[in-house]
Every structure is written in structure tokens, then in C-alpha cells.
Amino acid sequence: MKLRIQATTRTRRAVVAVTAVGLAVTALSGCGAGASNTGADASGLTIVVEGGGKAELQPIADLYTDETGTEITLVELPYAGLYDRISSELQAGDPSFDIAALDAIWLPAFAPGLAPLDDLFTDDVQSDLFGGLVSEAQVGDSFVGMPVWTNSEVLFYRTDLFEDPANMADFEAEYGYPLAAPTTWEEYRDIAEFFTRDTDGDGTVDLYGTDVKGAVETEWLATVSQAGEENMVVDAQTGEVTIDSPAHQEALDYYVSLLPYAPSGAAQLDWAGAQNLFYQGNLAMMRFWGHAYRQTPDDSPVKDDIGVAPMIGGPGGVAGVPGAWYLSVPASGDNADAAKEFIAFAYEHNDLAADTSLGLVARKSAFESKDGEAGFENYPALVETLESPQSLPRPATPQWQEIVDSVLVPMLQKAVEPGADTAQLLSDAKSQIESIVE
Numbered sequence: 001m002k003l004r005i006q007a008t009t010r011t012r013r014a015v016v017a018v019t020a021v022g023l024a025v026t027a028l029s030g031c032g033a034g035a036s037n038t039g040a041d042a043s044g045l046t047i048v049v050e051g052g053g054k055a056e057l058q059p060i061a062d063l064y065t066d067e068t069g070t071e072i073t074l075v076e077l078p079y080a081g082l083y084d085r086i087s088s089e090l091q092a093g094d095p096s097f098d099i100a101a102l103d104a105i106w107l108p109a110f111a112p113g114l115a116p117l118d119d120l121f122t123d124d125v126q127s128d129l130f131g132g133l134v135s136e137a138q139v140g141d142s143f144v145g146m147p148v149w150t151n152s153e154v155l156f157y158r159t160d161l162f163e164d165p166a167n168m169a170d171f172e173a174e175y176g177y178p179l180a181a182p183t184t185w186e187e188y189r190d191i192a193e194f195f196t197r198d199t200d201g202d203g204t205v206d207l208y209g210t211d212v213k214g215a216v217e218t219e220w221l222a223t224v225s226q227a228g229e230e231n232m233v234v235d236a237q238t239g240e241v242t243i244d245s246p247a248h249q250e251a252l253d254y255y256v257s258l259l260p261y262a263p264s265g266a267a268q269l270d271w272a273g274a275q276n277l278f279y280q281g282n283l284a285m286m287r288f289w290g291h292a293y294r295q296t297p298d299d300s301p302v303k304d305d306i307g308v309a310p311m312i313g314g315p316g317g318v319a320g321v322p323g324a325w326y327l328s329v330p331a332s333g334d335n336a337d338a339a340k341e342f343i344a345f346a347y348e349h350n351d352l353a354a355d356t357s358l359g360l361v362a363r364k365s366a367f368e369s370k371d372g373e374a375g376f377e378n379y380p381a382l383v384e385t386l387e388s389p390q391s392l393p394r395p396a397t398p399q400w401q402e403i404v405d406s407v408l409v410p411m412l413q414k415a416v417e418p419g420a421d422t423a424q425l426l427s428d429a430k431s432q433i434e435s436i437v438e
Helices: 053-068 079-092 104-113 123-127 131-137 165-175 185-195 218-226 246-257 271-279 290-294 336-348 350-355 364-368 379-387 400-415 422-437
Strands: 045-050 072-077 099-103 146-149 153-158 285-289 306-309 325-328
Touching: 045 053, 045 079, 045 336, 053 072, 053 146, 053 336, 053 350, 072 079, 079 099, 079 104, 099 104, 099 336, 104 131, 104 325, 104 400, 131 146, 146 336, 146 350, 153 218, 153 290, 153 379, 165 185, 185 246, 185 285, 218 246, 218 400, 246 400, 246 422, 271 285, 285 290, 290 306, 290 379, 336 350, 350 364, 364 379, 400 422
Parallel strands: 045 072, 045 099
Antiparallel strands: 099 325, 146 325, 153 285, 153 306
């Protein structure tokens, strides 16, 4: 049975993960975000936002209008279209929007055209945000974006397979330890091997332990951090290209070591493709963005059999890549004070985004507000992953998107082909990236 699902991941190729909003006005909360109560321009505020991000902001925008009378217009654009519009209008110095929802990886490139938001980042505000989001929001000496929602890859697994008594007994007999959601590279590979099998006896494997995604880069980057690398691909402080380090090599070797337990065609597998494989019952496990827990189609054969756990760890520990989106204000905009006031309001009411289709928030307290509530079993896994010291943001370099598109994804597509020389691929990638950042 082929399930038709709507892609919920959003990058130029599939998922761009999401992250949580902004900051509280002193009059609105005790958090002390230092926004002034200026009131919005009579014409209201316009916010440009990507695809699924509109749903995350809509309840906050509606409440803001109810409480202040200020109309909020959310202009929804596709990922690439949003980037192009923001880029062209910031360069022209005549933005048609008052606030932009920005992917984390865009902040370094757009920072020169963004207004500082330093007065919003009080100590109380920063303490309620994950450390990686705070550091990512700061470019140079200024905070230029407030996290509006955040995401990370976590572990999804089929509870019907993991809790089956025969599987439990067989696994422990073969591997010497109990079958449970894996926490390490070794456990993940063992379980992936164990569940790769022909379930219907026709001589063809129809259940795989995992997938390997060659058409997107973020999952491998999480593996790099799991290997203990502190400077992912590029050291943003010094400009040194680090992609050929021992940790990068170890991560790539581990990544491709899972190919025997994954469906063929890894070079073309992206987020949406992997999501389909899991929902169709073809995978025992997948590493995927946490929001997918709320996206399982009703007709999926595994709908009621999905468990979620923190991301796995390597030699450096558990690590995911924060997938955050930020609210930013154009420096040349006409409603900067009113825009800051909305961002502070959005921070104060960040918990409203939890009940949307993606269910993503940014504040630690917003995650905690759903403790024990049915439908939010993914939150503890997200929080534990995001709080891991090795869950590091991507390098704050303006050329990051070019590096991803022209170097990282092509390298991974080659790495997942049989007989790939991973050391040579990393060496070649280093030379290519050096020519981009020099």
C-alpha cells in the first residue's frame, strides 16, 4: 500500500527544521524582556514566513490582534521564495515586511540588514532558551533574531517490533543485551542489522532496520557532532575548514556503515522519502525531526506503534542539529519598535504553538508545560537532545547554504555509493569549501 502524505519538512530539498520565538515585554511577563509599549503602526504589521511556519505563528498573531487591535498579516512563501524576497528587499533597503521568519542558517548572511534585538535578550529570556539557540541568534556583537520554534532529529522506532516477545528473546540471545531503543552508535547498528529481514518469505528483504539519507546533509552533520567534533565543517571563528578531521572521517564511516541495513537508492533519499518509508512500515527505526510525531497519516500501518527517544550518541555523546527559525526585524523598516513589541509578545505566548499541526515551540518552559500530556510524548526526547552539549548549531558563515548545496550534499551522494573512498571525498570537499570561504 502506498501512503500519500504531505511533506512536512522544509528545506530546498525537504525538511528545514523549525524553532521557537522571541521575547516578553516587561508589561506582559515577569521575564523582563525590555521592549517598550509603543503600539504598532495603524496599518498593522506584515510578517513574511515560510510554508508550515504560518501555522505556528497564527494563534499568536490572532491573540495579538485580539489584545491590541493591531492586524497581523502573515505572508506565506515557499522556502526558496522567502529567501529570495528577503535578500532582495534587504539589499534594496526598502522592505515590504516588518518582521521576517528566518531559517537559522540565513542569519549570518542577512545580519548586516537586520536591526539589533539586544534589549530583548534579558538574562531571564536567555535562561529559558536552549544554549545553542542563544548563540545562534547572535551574529557578531548583536542578537539579530529571536527563536520562534525549534526542532531536532530524534529517534523514531516501531514499538510493535521492539516489544514483541520473540524479537526480544532472539535479539538478546544474539547480541547479549536487551532489545530497547538504542542510545549509542553500536546499539543502533546492531538493531538495524537485526531487523533487516524478509518478513513474508518471498526471498526479498521487505523490512529494513534503518534508512540512510544521501540527498540531505543534516543527519550526517548530527553524526559529526556525535563523533565529538566541536567545529562542524568550518570553524566560524577562524575560517579554518575542518571537514577532513578525524571526527568527520569517523562520522562518515559510521554513516555509510548502515547501508547494508537500509533500502537501496540512498543517494536520492531525502526527508520526505524516508518519512514515507517509515510510515509505510518498511523501516524499524529512523532518525527524523521531532515534529513528525504529530504527522503520521491515519492510514499508516504503524500509526499506533511509534515510539520516540532522544537522538543516538557516538563517542562524543548524544547530538542533534538544532533546526531553528527566528523572528528578525529589517534595520531599514518603518515599524521597528512595533515589530519588537510583537516579538516580545510572541515569546510570552510561545506555548500557543504547541497545539498547532507541527507542535513546535522554543522556550524550555513551553516544552515543560506539556509534560505528561497525550500527544506530546516527543517533547522529552526533543528536550534531552537539544540540551545535549554536543547538539551544536551549524557554522555561522554567510556561505553556508552554498557549502551545503554545492559540496556537502554531492559529497554524501557519492559517499553512499558502493566502494566510495570516504577519506578522498572529505579531502576533495575541503578544497572545494576553501575556495568558497576564502
